[in-house]
Amino acid sequence: MAPTAMSLAVAGLIAAMLPSLGLFLAMALGLAAVGTGTVAYQRRHDRGSRRLWGAAAIVVGGVALTLGVVRYSLTLAAVSAVESWLS
Numbered sequence: 023m024a025p026t027a028m029s030l031a032v033a034g035l036i037a038a039m040l041p042s043l044g045l046f047l048a049m050a051l052g053l054a055a056v057g058t059g060t061v062a063y064q065r066r067h068d069r070g071s072r073r074l075w076g077a078a079a080i081v082v083g084g085v086a087l088t089l090g091v092v093r094y095s096l097t098l099a100a101v102s103a104v105e106s107w108l109s
Contacts, residue, residue: 023062024072027079032057034086038093045097048090057092 034051037044062068062076 023057024068024075024079027055027058027062028075029078029084030058030083032084034083035089038086038089045090045093048086049094052083052085052087052090055079056087062075086098 025067030051034048035050037051038048040047057071059076063073063080067077105106
């Protein structure tokens with residue numbers, strides 16, 4: 023579970039750098055990484071390194087989610103500014 027969570031988190035960071043629809047992909051992958059990372063971290067019977075990978079996936083997935091949300095907010099602000107210039 024932890025390698026899957028970290029893979030989702032890294033894919034979310036990569037998607038945050040992509041143009042156009044990358045921000046939506048970054049938000050989705052970041053949210054998925056936080057969810058799977060939480061499940062991986064809460065498994066008490068796993069080794070400590072697996073749980074640590076799960077906690078790292080939560081952080082990296084949260085960063086990817088935050089980057090996606092910031093890009094979305096900036097896009098909305100830019101569209102609003104252009105709309106006010108045109109009216």
